[in-house]
Amino acid sequence: MALLPNDHRVLYQAFLDQATQDASLTPWLAKLPEQLANGLDRQRHGDLSAWEKAVAKLPPLPEQRRVDLNSDTLTVELDLTDSQQRQCFNLLRKLAPWRKGPFSLGGIEIDTEWRSDWKWQRVSPHLAPLKYRKVLDVGGGSGYHAWRMAGAGAAFVLVIDPSPRFYWQFQAVRHFVGNADEGRTQFLPVGIEDVPENLGFFDTVFSMGVLYHRPSPLEHLQQLKGALAPGGELVLETLVVEGDEQTVFVPGERYAAMPNVYFLPSSKALCHWLERCGFTNVRVVDEAVTTLDEQRSTEWMTYQSLADFLDPEDRTRTIEGYPAPRRAVILANKPEASVATA
Numbered sequence: 425m426a427l428l429p430n431d432h433r434v435l436y437q438a439f440l441d442q443a444t445q446d447a448s449l450t451p452w453l454a455k456l457p458e459q460l461a462n463g464l465d466r467q468r469h470g471d472l473s474a475w476e477k478a479v480a481k482l483p484p485l486p487e488q489r490r491v492d493l494n495s496d497t498l499t500v501e502l503d504l505t506d507s508q509q510r511q512c513f514n515l516l517r518k519l520a521p522w523r524k525g526p527f528s529l530g531g532i533e534i535d536t537e538w539r540s541d542w543k544w545q546r547v548s549p550h551l552a553p554l555k556y557r558k559v560l561d562v563g564g565g566s567g568y569h570a571w572r573m574a575g576a577g578a579a580f581v582l583v584i585d586p587s588p589r590f591y592w593q594f595q596a597v598r599h600f601v602g603n604a605d606e607g608r609t610q611f612l613p614v615g616i617e618d619v620p621e622n623l624g625f626f627d628t629v630f631s632m633g634v635l636y637h638r639p640s641p642l643e644h645l646q647q648l649k650g651a652l653a654p655g656g657e658l659v660l661e662t663l664v665v666e667g668d669e670q671t672v673f674v675p676g677e678r679y680a681a682m683p684n685v686y687f688l689p690s691s692k693a694l695c696h697w698l699e700r701c702g703f704t705n706v707r708v709v710d711e712a713v714t715t716l717d718e719q720r721s722t723e724w725m726t727y728q729s730l731a732d733f734l735d736p737e738d739r740t741r742t743i744e745g746y747p748a749p750r751r752a753v754i755l756a757n758k759p760e761a762s763v764a765t766a
């Protein structure tokens with residue numbers, strides 16, 4: 425603790441306040457200071473101090489506000505003067521591209537690249553109720569889904585995502601949300617590899633949009649299982665292909681222009697993997713092709729998006745000639761008494 429710079433100390437303390445009573449977190453707490461120092465290392469992340477400054481410059485906001493974490497557009501209503509609103513708009517723009525949302529913050533409408541609310545609509549009806557649960561959102565992006573989880577009554581929601589831009593987007597939204605969630609939503613700028621093995625702490629673990637980026641998908645599933653408490657629920661959302669239990673597709677250097685895409689199983693194959701990893705009660709609750717309305721360029725994400733990554737002559741193919749993005753949502757449980765697996 426003594427070596428922590430001030431801002432890391434605040435982060436660490438927030439985490440500690442929520443979770444310190446549970447001995448299963450002790451191995452993580454010991455490593456956390458160093459992980460945070462790496463995650464927010466100004467030398468390594470070029471734009472980090474610009475993002476940090478933008479968030480620090482957001483003006484103090486009136487206490488009186490109406491926060492709705494349960495609406496599709498995550499909304500904070502408050503009275504801002506025109507000049508305050510302009511100032512906030514310009515500072516929030518400095519954190520662009522905004523990929524995951526949408527948000528409405530003091531009348532500023534952040535129309536993000538993704539309609540993340542649509543994913544939430546596909547996922548949320550199937551979940552074990554989040555009320556009072558401790559939740560981990562692995563690769564949670566800007567934190568949009570985490571706020572929705574807090575809105576659904578979770579006791580503690582932890583986002584881990586190594587992207588410092590997403591970390592500062594989360595802190596910007598936190599500035600508007602204030603204490604409306606009673607501090608139940610937290611973000612650590614670390615990756616899944618930084619979570620100590622077999623924590624056995626979280627009641628629900630989400631991994632959405634992450635598995636296909638992992639070169640060792642079974643190891644990822646084991647890591648997620650290790651983070652879950654016995655009986656806990658895994659929510660896995662990832663790119664899939666059509667096919668049977670043995671179908672797995674590994675693209676070349678790029679898939680829909682994305683680098684670092686490795687394994688795209690069929691949803692049946694993914695269920696098989698989950699069972700091999702010792703999960704029970706494995707079930708596919710949704711499978712759908714991603715539409716051009718769900719992922720698109722906006723004023724807040726002006727770069728190319730899905731429409732540019734599909735074959736203009738045949739929208740069922742990517743520009744590389746592969747099947748267009750299709751995503752499945754799969755739920756599974758960690759057994760009450762954990763079964764040893766290979």
Ligand SMILES: Nc1ncnc2c1ncn2[C@@H]1O[C@H](C[S@+](CC[C@H]([NH3+])C(=O)[O-])CC(=O)[O-])[C@@H](O)[C@H]1O
Binds near residue numbers: 543564617
């Ligand atoms: N090692 C890692 N550990 C954890 N996260 C990582 C790692 N590497 C990258 N990420 C993060 O994983 C996220 C994947 S996006 C899904 C966002 C959200 N969940 C969504 O479902 O919309 C993909 C998509 O757009 O589908 C990014 O935020 C990365 O920074």
